[in-house]
Amino acid sequence: MQSVCARGRAQTHGAWKMEKSVPMNTINETHEKEFGRQPEVVYKVPGRFHLMGEHSGFFKDKTMSMSINRFVHIAVSPRDDDSFYFYFEQADDRKHITLEAFKFRKDDKWANAIKSVIYGFTANGFEIHGMDFTVRADVMRSVCICHNCVA
Numbered sequence: 001m002q003s004v005c006a007r008g009r010a011q012t013h014g015a016w017k018m019e020k021s022v023p024m025n026t027i028n029e030t031h032e033k034e035f036g037r038q039p040e041v042v043y044k045v046p047g048r049f050h051l052m053g054e055h056s057g058f059f060k061d062k063t064m065s066m067s068i069n070r071f072v073h074i075a076v077s078p079r080d081d082d083s084f085y086f087y088f089e090q091a092d093d094r095k096h097i098t099l100e101a102f103k104f105r106k107d108d109k110w111a112n113a114i115k116s117v118i119y120g121f122t123a124n125g126f127e128i129h130g131m132d133f134t135v136r137a138d139v140m141r142s143v144c145i146c147h148n149c150v151a
Contacts, residue, residue: 024073027089031075031134034087039075039134046071047139070138074114079130084118086111089136099128110135 024042031039046067079085086095088110095111097103102119104112114133121128 027073027075027134027136030087030089030136031077031132034134035077035085035132037077037132039077039132041076043074043076044071045074047137068139072139073134073136075134077132079132081130083130084115084133085131086114086133087135089134099130 024044027042028038031037047070048065049068051064051066082099084097084099087093091110093110095108097115099122102115102122104115108115114135118128
């Protein structure tokens with residue numbers, strides 16, 4: 001993986017490449033290349049870093065977190081079926097589920113965070129149809145961006 005040093009040069013940190021925050025059209029192009037169509041929506045959210053109390057949240061105790069100037073981009077397009085396809089650009093990793101065979105798998109790592117949101121909607125009675133997701137992260141892999149680390 002690469003991160004960006006203070007002068008903006010790329011540095012290597014493991015298995016996937018990290019660059020400075022990219023323009024939004026980059027994830028649009030990646031999504032179109034992967035799924036054959038432009039995304040309907042694109043989200044850009046800041047990464048989060050826990051200064052202290054990382055595991056105390058599990059015990060309903062306090063944590064001290066802050067957002068950072070690294071981002072996660074998520075592009076989404078609807079499908080006409082009940083399949084969900086996930087693509088994580090830097091890891092060149094793909095996942096697939098259907099509503100009928102919906103379950104959490106340890107091997108799905110980063111995709112489980114998105115799957116948990118889908119589950120939350122379906123468990124509360126919302127009708128969900130299939131979607132394609134493209135994920136791109138400026139956050140270093142060693143820094144967790146969700147309850148399941150990126151990889």
